Amino acid sequence: MAGMHGRAGGRLGAGCGVVLAVAAAALAGPAAAAPVPVVRCVVTYGIEPPPGLRVPARVSSPLPAGRVAGFAAYMEPETRKWVLAPRGRRCRGALGANGTLRLVAAPPGAGARGVGVQLDDAAVSAGLVSQMACPWFPRARLGFPCAGRPPGERFARAGATAITFTDPPGVSGSGIGSGGALPVRGAVWFRARPFETAARVSCREPARTAAVCAAVIEDFLQRRGAAGPNRTGARG
Secondary structure (H helix, E strand, O other): OHHHOOOOOOOOOHHHHHHHHHHHHHHHOOOOOEEEEEEEOEEEEOOOOOOOOOOOOEEEEOOOHHHHOOEEEEEOOOOOOEEEEEOOOEEEEEEOOOOOEEEEEEOOOOOOOOOEEEEEEOOOOHHHHHHHHOOOOHHHOOOOOOOOOOOOOEEEEOOOOEEEEEEOOOOOOOOOOOOOOOOEEEEEEEEOOOOOEEEEEEEEOOHHHHHHHHHHHHHHHHOOOOOOOOOEEEOO
16 A cells, blocks of 8 residues: 655646645535446455455535536445546556555556545554544544654644645645646544544646546545635745
8 A cells, every 4th residue: 555655825827726626526525416427446355255246336526516527436346435537547556454454546647646636534543543544633633643744845724623725836745746847735634532533535637627626625524524715825
């Protein structure tokens, strides 16, 4: 699962505007659930899964139907956890013996910093929970050293349990695949009870298709009950 280890004021760039719009849309709450076709991911398992696993033909996204037209739910069949991404992508993933999950939905031939959407779920791995969430959630430190917020990354609070972020081109931040030519937008969610867990979505798309990442992030947040922004910030 190595692929999982990864101020207010001034003029906000377009990427930060997307972050704020995503968080504000999450505050507005979901409309009627929209059906989304399911694509089964090719997954490597830490423990051999039971035979005969199937996925449903469709799942429901909390976003309006117009927002998810052209999208699919890329799913791991044992946990049935999934990530929203445009249709026509290939999905590969890994499910660890401790429940940690990575799903990557990307166009054929896309590299590690190319166009793609990635879900990372820390499950009950204290180290991964801390690595994902400790910069924004003190309770996520769990006794591990915390590197702090990545310099140059823009972020916004999405209620008490999540943040959204933008890593501009060339900035290595929270987003998987950040630091390259594409901006990476995403969100981190943390829950402390009944046990500490965290998840992150990273969306690498050209600025002209920022609406793709907005939908991916909003779906991720709303399905985890995240709310809207409390404050914004940038450090660098």
